[in-house]
Amino acid sequence: MSTAVTPPSAETEDRRLIELGLAVIRAETAALEDLAGRIDGNFAQACRYLLGCTGRIVVIGMGKSGHIGSKIAATLASTGSPAFFVHPGEASHGDLGMITPQDVVLALSNSGETEEILTILPLIKRQGVPLITLTGNPASTLARNAEVNLHVGVAQEACPLGLAPTSSTTAALAMGDALAVALLEARGFTAEDFARSHPGGRLGRRLLLLIGDIMHTGDSLPMVPEQALLSDALLVMTRQGLGMTVVVNEAREVLGVFTDGDLRRALDRGVDVHATDIGAVMTRNCATVSPDTLAAEALHLMETKKINALPVVDGGGRLVGAFNMHDLLRAGVV
Structure with missing residues (x-):
């Protein structure tokens, strides 16, 4: 058996x-x-x-x-x-x-x-x-x-x-x-040399793409003067959809930014959005980049400072563009 x-x-x-x-x-x-x-x-x-x-x-x-x-x-x-x-x-x-x-x-x-x-x-x-x-x-x-x-x-x-x-x-x-x-x-x-051998993929985009290639300009640029009311700045932020607006002087030099985070902090303090100038609640000495900044460098700056959007300025500090993390994501940098 x-x-x-x-x-x-x-x-x-x-x-x-x-x-x-x-x-x-x-x-x-x-x-x-x-x-x-x-x-x-x-x-x-x-x-x-x-x-x-x-x-x-x-x-x-x-x-x-x-x-x-x-x-x-x-x-x-x-x-x-x-x-x-x-x-x-x-x-x-x-x-x-x-x-x-x-x-x-x-x-x-x-x-x-x-x-x-x-x-x-x-x-x-x-x-x-x-x-x-x-x-x-x-x-x-x-x-x-x-x-x-x-x-x-x-x-x-x-x-x-x-x-x-x-x-x-x-x-x-x-x-x-x-x-x-x-x-x-x-x-x-260098990393840039490597990217030149790989221009077609995500690596090339990360290492060769410039901020000037993806930034918002012209009518899509969120921008208000320092004397604008907070309520007006909120309308610009909502219309442009970058999660921030840039505050400039008459020469279009960047004085600061006002972001979604600044709005939450202002509301916590009970600020009257219809009676407060944007200059009183904006973040001064904000970070900026130039159009010829590599997108990968800009991403590193944003991650280091824990911010989601940045103004873009020329050599004289004048506003020429803006972008946020979603723009980097769409470009395949993130």
Whole structure:
């Protein structure tokens, strides 16, 4: 008589899956901790070669190393170090002509014995192009023929079979990121430089958009003279919908602002809105920005001062525009 086998419960299966996932994270974390000890003189020398490159950084790799290499090339290119990826198999059939004597080659191979890369190695050496390698074996053919080899080997793969590239590809990717960021800092690459490489997305809007591009002007600008009654200022605030009005003198110089918050405080004091001049209840010495202020800078100012709207002034302190947090939100800056 056979005994029925009770299948594991869903809760037991979930715990097993979670433990398997954690084991991978722990294995890859250990690999990265080992990698940190290899950021040494070789790393600095590799950076010097890459900084001295007057052409392009040509990244090559096969299989999973190729996928990592493609990502590294993209990261380098977007952080101020012109780079592109070349498939080593295609390089043997014409693409090697893309490599010039002004370039530097960055080759990835965990074994350091990848046949497709070794095939084109003599041609790379013949051109006199500096070769930097990321390998898991410092004694490999590829490592021994490099000007600089960066050791990215791991004690074990996160794959329980020890076969699928996991910890090794994580280590190679991290070393590539380390190179890219070190070069970024050394070149003085700025957030604005980064945004110029990414103008079409939210990042570009955050870093390149100017307040002059989104501010309200003309008839939509909330503005009253200092002698205006509070009740008149409230009508302007309601009509323009920015949650504030700017108070100006005859020369249109900004004297202060009156906001929704100022209104609440005035009502708490029992101020008569029909008999009080706006100048008596406005906030003086208010923050302002210029039209050429980056929207990201304006957002930081508003968050720091905990305000929702700002006047925009020219070089003489005269009012030329206004905007609020909703304008930044619509522009994709927030």
